[in-house]
Amino acid sequence: MEQQISATTAWIYSVLFAYLPYVAFGIFIAGLIWRIRHANPTIQALSTQFLSNDKMIKWGSPLFHFAVIGVFFGHIFGLLAPEPLYIWLMSNETKRLLAIIMGGAAGIIALIGIPHDGPPLLERARLCPQQLRG
8 A cells, every 4th residue: 555645745855855955065066166266275185194193093084084985975876876777786675775784884984983082083183283282
C-alpha cells in the first residue's frame, strides 16, 4: 500500500531537497568570489603546521580533511550519478547501504580528527598559538 503525502509535505520536501541545495551552492560561490576579490591577501596556507611537532595537528587535521573529502565525493556519487550509470553495478538498496556505511565511517573518522583531549583541533590552533602555549 502506497502512502499519500499532503501538499504541504510535498512543498517542504521540494524546498528542502530541490531548491535549498542550489541556494546554498549559490551563496557559497558568491562568498568565494567576494573572499577572493576583497580579502585575497588573508588567504594563505600555513603548510608549516604539518612540520610542527604538535601531534594533534599532525594526525587530527589529515584525518578530518580526508573524511570530509570522502563525504564530498560520496555526495557527488550519491546525488548526482544518474540511475542508469550505477544500476548495472548495484541495486538501490545496495547503494543506500553503502552510503550509510561509508558515510558513517567518514563521520566517525572526522569526529576522531576534530577533538583530541581538549578543545577541537581548529579552535585549539586558533586560540592557543605556539607563542602563548610555551
